[in-house]
Amino acid sequence: MSHKWSQFKDLRLRREAISWLQIRTSGGVHSLSREELNDFFFDGQPFKLIDPMKGIRKPAELEAALSIMTAYRKPGEDRPYADDVGPDDLPRYMWEGNNPETSTNAGLRLAYERNLPIIWFIGIGGSPTQFHAVCPVKIIGEERSLKRFVLSPVLEDDLTFAGLGDPGSAENIIKKYLQRETKIRLHQPVFRASVIRAYNGRCAVCSLGHEILLDAAHIVPDSDDRGIASVTNGLALCKIHHAAYDSSILGISPDYTVEIRRDLMEENDGPMLEHGLKERHKEKLMTLPSIMKERPDRELLDITYQKFLLAQPA
Numbered sequence: 001m002s003h004k005w006s007q008f009k010d011l012r013l014r015r016e017a018i019s020w021l022q023i024r025t026s027g028g029v030h031s032l033s034r035e036e037l038n039d040f041f042f043d044g045q046p047f048k049l050i051d052p053m054k055g056i057r058k059p060a061e062l063e064a065a066l067s068i069m070t071a072y073r074k075p076g077e078d079r080p081y082a083d084d085v086g087p088d089d090l091p092r093y094m095w096e097g098n099n100p101e102t103s104t105n106a107g108l109r110l111a112y113e114r115n116l117p118i119i120w121f122i123g124i125g126g127s128p129t130q131f132h133a134v135c136p137v138k139i140i141g142e143e144r145s146l147k148r149f150v151l152s153p154v155l156e157d158d159l160t161f162a163g164l165g166d167p168g169s170a171e172n173i174i175k176k177y178l179q180r181e182t183k184i185r186l187h188q189p190v191f192r193a194s195v196i197r198a199y200n201g202r203c204a205v206c207s208l209g210h211e212i213l214l215d216a217a218h219i220v221p222d223s224d225d226r227g228i229a230s231v232t233n234g235l236a237l238c239k240i241h242h243a244a245y246d247s248s249i250l251g252i253s254p255d256y257t258v259e260i261r262r263d264l265m266e267e268n269d270g271p272m273l274e275h276g277l278k279e280r281h282k283e284k285l286m287t288l289p290s291i292m293k294e295r296p297d298r299e300l301l302d303i304t305y306q307k308f309l310l311a312q313p314a
């Protein structure tokens, strides 16, 4: 029989784990491998934050679950997360198996009942597999008939709505708030981490390798905001090339060739225009994901390329 920790110690572990992750990932910018996650120590002892086999980590020392994990799937293999978003656009997490009372499911339910923060590790690919940590996350409901929990990557303490009128409108405001925060705290960071990782931390156009200067650009605007956009609708681009791409100064044809708008080609200016833009004209992309299935979707590239062609001066 294992001795359970006090609820106070449980909460201290969660707080320390979450702040350790925030420091190790520079506030969510970097992802971590399983091996790197093993560097976490609690009270001088190594403590596993992620289960080696299961999606839900319910440590023997704790009554409630500590973390959940979503495995990475390459584009084309079952679109990730598509079935894990509810009609309210909030993410869902499936039970382990069909039995609601396994220690993992019961542990996650207890985290919900006790309003405990948990950590969500989302696999973003790479070798070894990298995980993006979303934390703190809270369970805000359970859909028993669908065998899943409702997640919110926001602490309820953040919900400070004063002077709201009828409860119906308050509910709507909170729902909108949760949707927006889910996008900002979950969808956008996971998309960014997945794309930057796929391009090995380099700009597709110029190969610049400083992550702080890189963006994960959408090839076509993310009109469907539900779920996490696929890597195949993304390009790792440096700030300049991202802005140039979005404003049709720079085009990328479906065969991965860079083109620069005609009038800029006739201009003479400093080194950014000469080297950064004009010299890339008719050159192939310098960086592409090594995994074929993660390369930019040619049909999506063509949609944006046609807009680039239309933007050419007469």
Ligand SMILES: [Zn+2]
Pocket: 203, 204, 205, 206, 207, 208, 237, 238, 239, 240, 241
């Ligand atoms: Zn660049």
